[in-house]
Amino acid sequence: MAVGHYPFPQMAPVPGVRWGVASAGIKKEGRKDLVVMALAENSRVAGVFTQNIFCAAPVVVAKDHMAQGNIRFLLINSGNANACTGDEGLADARLSCNKLAEHAGVKGNQVLPFSTGVIGERMPMARLLAALPQAVESLSENGWADAAEGIMTTDTRAKGAAVQFEFEGETIVVNGIAKGSGMIKPNMATMLGYIATNANISQPLLDLLAKKAADQSFNRISVDGDTSTNDACMLIATGQTTLPEVNSTQGELFAKLYNAIVSVHIQLAQSIVSDGEGATKFVTVQVEGAQDKPEALKVAYSVAQSPLVKTALFASDPNWGRIVAAIGYSGVEGMVAETINVWLDNVLIVEKGCRAASYSEEQGQAVMDRDEIMIRVDLGRGKSKERVWTTDLSHEYVTINAEYRS
Amino acid sequence: MAVGHYPFPQMAPVPGVRWGVASAGIKKEGRKDLVVMALAENSRVAGVFTQNIFCAAPVVVAKDHMAQGNIRFLLINSGNANACTGDEGLADARLSCNKLAEHAGVKGNQVLPFSTGVIGERMPMARLLAALPQAVESLSENGWADAAEGIMTTDTRAKGAAVQFEFEGETIVVNGIAKGSGMIKPNMATMLGYIATNANISQPLLDLLAKKAADQSFNRISVDGDTSTNDACMLIATGQTTLPEVNSTQGELFAKLYNAIVSVHIQLAQSIVSDGEGATKFVTVQVEGAQDKPEALKVAYSVAQSPLVKTALFASDPNWGRIVAAIGYSGVEGMVAETINVWLDNVLIVEKGCRAASYSEEQGQAVMDRDEIMIRVDLGRGKSKERVWTTDLSHEYVTINAEYRS
Numbered sequence: 001m002a003v004g005h006y007p008f009p010q011m012a013p014v015p016g017v018r019w020g021v022a023s024a025g026i027k028k029e030g031r032k033d034l035v036v037m038a039l040a041e042n043s044r045v046a047g048v049f050t051q052n053i054f055c056a057a058p059v060v061v062a063k064d065h066m067a068q069g070n071i072r073f074l075l076i077n078s079g080n081a082n083a084c085t086g087d088e089g090l091a092d093a094r095l096s097c098n099k100l101a102e103h104a105g106v107k108g109n110q111v112l113p114f115s116t117g118v119i120g121e122r123m124p125m126a127r128l129l130a131a132l133p134q135a136v137e138s139l140s141e142n143g144w145a146d147a148a149e150g151i152m153t154t155d156t157r158a159k160g161a162a163v164q165f166e167f168e169g170e171t172i173v174v175n176g177i178a179k180g181s182g183m184i185k186p187n188m189a190t191m192l193g194y195i196a197t198n199a200n201i202s203q204p205l206l207d208l209l210a211k212k213a214a215d216q217s218f219n220r221i222s223v224d225g226d227t228s229t230n231d232a233c234m235l236i237a238t239g240q241t242t243l244p245e246v247n248s249t250q251g252e253l254f255a256k257l258y259n260a261i262v263s264v265h266i267q268l269a270q271s272i273v274s275d276g277e278g279a280t281k282f283v284t285v286q287v288e289g290a291q292d293k294p295e296a297l298k299v300a301y302s303v304a305q306s307p308l309v310k311t312a313l314f315a316s317d318p319n320w321g322r323i324v325a326a327i328g329y330s331g332v333e334g335m336v337a338e339t340i341n342v343w344l345d346n347v348l349i350v351e352k353g354c355r356a357a358s359y360s361e362e363q364g365q366a367v368m369d370r371d372e373i374m375i376r377v378d379l380g381r382g383k384s385k386e387r388v389w390t391t392d393l394s395h396e397y398v399t400i401n402a403e404y405r406s
Numbered sequence: 407m408a409v410g411h412y413p414f415p416q417m418a419p420v421p422g423v424r425w426g427v428a429s430a431g432i433k434k435e436g437r438k439d440l441v442v443m444a445l446a447e448n449s450r451v452a453g454v455f456t457q458n459i460f461c462a463a464p465v466v467v468a469k470d471h472m473a474q475g476n477i478r479f480l481l482i483n484s485g486n487a488n489a490c491t492g493d494e495g496l497a498d499a500r501l502s503c504n505k506l507a508e509h510a511g512v513k514g515n516q517v518l519p520f521s522t523g524v525i526g527e528r529m530p531m532a533r534l535l536a537a538l539p540q541a542v543e544s545l546s547e548n549g550w551a552d553a554a555e556g557i558m559t560t561d562t563r564a565k566g567a568a569v570q571f572e573f574e575g576e577t578i579v580v581n582g583i584a585k586g587s588g589m590i591k592p593n594m595a596t597m598l599g600y601i602a603t604n605a606n607i608s609q610p611l612l613d614l615l616a617k618k619a620a621d622q623s624f625n626r627i628s629v630d631g632d633t634s635t636n637d638a639c640m641l642i643a644t645g646q647t648t649l650p651e652v653n654s655t656q657g658e659l660f661a662k663l664y665n666a667i668v669s670v671h672i673q674l675a676q677s678i679v680s681d682g683e684g685a686t687k688f689v690t691v692q693v694e695g696a697q698d699k700p701e702a703l704k705v706a707y708s709v710a711q712s713p714l715v716k717t718a719l720f721a722s723d724p725n726w727g728r729i730v731a732a733i734g735y736s737g738v739e740g741m742v743a744e745t746i747n748v749w750l751d752n753v754l755i756v757e758k759g760c761r762a763a764s765y766s767e768e769q770g771q772a773v774m775d776r777d778e779i780m781i782r783v784d785l786g787r788g789k790s791k792e793r794v795w796t797t798d799l800s801h802e803y804v805t806i807n808a809e810y811r812s
Contacts, residue, residue, distance in 0.1 A: 051735070052731060052734035052735045053733075053734045053735075053741055053742060053743050054730050054731060054733070054734035054743045054759065055734075081727070083727065083730075083731075084727060084730050084756065084759065084760055084761055085760065085761070086759070086760035086761070118727065119725075119726075119727025119728070119730065119731065120726060120727040120730070120761045229727075229730070229731050229734060307713075307799075307803075307807070308807055311803075311804055311807035311808045312807070312808070314804065314808050315807075315808035317808070319525075320526060321487070321489065321490060321524065321525025321526040321635075322525070324460050324489075324490055324525065324526070324635070325458060325460060325525065325635050327459075327460070328458035328459045328460035328461075328635060329457070329458045329459075335459055336459060337459050337460045350490065353460065353490070353492075354490055354491065354492035355490055355491070355492070355526045393713075393804060394804065395801050395804050395805070397713075397717075397804075398717055398720065398799060398800060398801050398803075398804055399801070401713070401714055401717035401718070401721075402717045402718070402720050402721035402723070
């Protein structure tokens with residue numbers, strides 16, 4: 001199931017980016033599961049990777065190759081995560097880079113590998129390698145939608161976002177695709193994300209943008225609180241424009257670029273939440289009046305990750321006592337109930353720590369019946385604010401995760 | 407649903423303790439929902455209370471009365487938590503103490519109130535007060551089983567544990583009852599627990615024992631990671647014995663008493679987990695080889711609270727990759743995958759961070775098919791060890807929590 005409407009957008013090409021897709025039969029026959037992203041010469045690549053200490057073989061190899069620079073290809077497979085596979089897994093990841101490089105006439109360390117799927121099983125290398133030529137032959141500037149499909153695992157829909165703007169007569173395009181629907185939590189979500197622009201951005205600024213944009217998007221979502229071994233979000237600037245290099249956070253071009261890149265990240269992150277495993281609600285938890293941002297986030301995640309809050313959301317039950325309980329056990333030092341207000345959308349439900357006098361069950365029910373719900377908490381002890389996006393916890397979540405693999 | 411067999415035990419009376427039960431119709435007509443515990447003069451009472459900052463009115467009043475000493479009655483209701491009910495809720499809790507005290511010929515501050523049930527609704531005081539006389543009239547030394555039933559909410563079975571031992575010709579009895587099946591997590595679980603002995607224990611030692619025993623039992627269980635506003639675990643020593651007062655942690659009598667009290671606590675905590683909402687598995691997560699206990703606990707809870715691990719357990723799927731991922735994102739500073747081993751019962755599944763060479767899916771499946779499962783993790787970086795108990799995450803958990811209240 002999935003909530004809301006997120007049709008795959010029309011996407012103009014990003015000059016300098018081509019996608020190729022093939023069906024290698026990694027987990028299932030006939031499914032698009034092998035994706036190649038080809039970058040024009042002199043493209044710059046930045047990325048944010050999983051913080052799980054069991055990071056998968058492709059993550060190790062990708063970080064290693066990134067550090068050497070001059071990346072020309074990304075090679076992504078779904079169906080098998082190549083995680084917890086030891087030295088063999090590392091060798092498999094390197095071999096797939098080398099084989100793609102051979103075929104394309106570059107070096108192995110100019111390829112970044114990415115994998116998503118089941119953990120702890122060896123990659124079916126013969127099938128993967130056999131499908132490489134087909135993926136390379138299909139490279140096209142118009143492959144964004146196919147690529148979005150090829151990286152899916154339990155996703156029910158392909159996820160894409162695109163923003164364009166004009167600057168001094170030139171068109172700057174920012175496109176992104178992503179996958180992810182379970183194991184979603186900050187630092188990072190279980191997800192792969194590829195965002196590319198034809199803008200010319202210096203490497204240090206691109207690195208900064210990758211981190212900043214991920215922090216405002218993929219690091220603010222939670223489906224089930226789990227973090228995978230394979231997460232990666234890549235930001236690519238091909239520089240295929242006559243506009244000058246952007247190398248500082250000053251100026252109008254940077255501002256436009258920043259907004260476009262962050263917007264694409266947030267749209268992708270929200271589409272992941274809305275496609276959260278078994279999701280029937282899209283929920284924003286906003287915490288304000290905190291002393292600092294970590295405190296606001298702590299409370300927001302405490303609410304967003306509470307199974308009792310999430311099952312109440314699934315039942316469309318305005319059981320605000322569970323929201324209050326989750327705020328109360330979030331563990332913020334010195335927080336007191338008496339300064340806390342809570343709203344469901346615009347309905348004040350808790351005032352100064354108690355049920356609001358004006359609140360009626362009918363008001364709460366009216367909000368809960370919606371597909372998109374905002375839980376807003378004012379801690380009344382400062383000026384900091386944070387916002388996270390999450391889903392409800394449904395029967396289908398249990399079904400999907402009890403049956404995945406079988 | 408519930409896992410395993412936990413028949414309510416035979417319980418000898420604890421000299422100095424009587425229980426009375428009535429049906430007040432607080433949430434449902436005809437259900438036992440009002441419980442009075444009467445203590446002999448000079449009984450001593452210790453307790454551990456919720457750390458949720460939204461602690462309920464009865465918790466506030468109970469702590470206040472505890473501080474004044476000389477407690478003679480505990481008054482417990484199920485069906486309504488009297489939480490987030492503001493000044494009216496406090497007045498209701500105090501009034502119920504005063505009315506019981508009046509009826510029983512003691513002072514209001516010699517009564518401790520406890521409530522469990524829905525948050526944020528006023529207590530139906532007329533019905534509660536009307537049933538008080540009936541509860542007092544039914545006071546009996548043999549009321550343990552009735553009391554265990556009267557404090558239940560979503561519990562599917564009454565929970566009790568009893569241990570006796572002989573010392574210098576005298577019988578020391580330790581009995582306990584508890585309730586709780588959801589909102590279960592450390593500090594404290596959503597639970598009420600009442601453990602009483604006829605031993606004579608000094609107040610400072612009793613306070614210490616209450617904390618130590620809770621830490622080894624109720625603070626080591628997790629069903630859904632939520633912590634309620636109303637948790638309390640009370641330890642009572644009536645002193646109805648000719649044995650001398652125990653006032654130090656030295657000597658044989660203390661050792662026997664300590665073991666008996668901790669054993670009753672652990673049995674109750676385990677019976678709460680095994681009756682966890684929708685539970686089909688009883689799972690022990692043991693983490694050893696940690697640098698210190700907080701680190702071991704962090705990893706243990708990361709595994710025990712992972713929805714992906716819990717749904718795999720529900721499906722009896724030896725999807726050990728999810729266990730490894732949960733260890734990996736637990737956030738322990740400096741931990742590396744290469745020193746970590748993981749077992750399912752006695753089956754080595756992960757060796758030095760990789761799938762064990764000796765492991766086969768059949769071995770994992772054989773363990774997963776059991777009702778009681780041990781997940782054992784050796785971090786390989788120290789000598790500390792911790793253990794927590796948890797359940798799987800099933801369809802029935804979602805059903806119960808989506809439908810509770812409606």
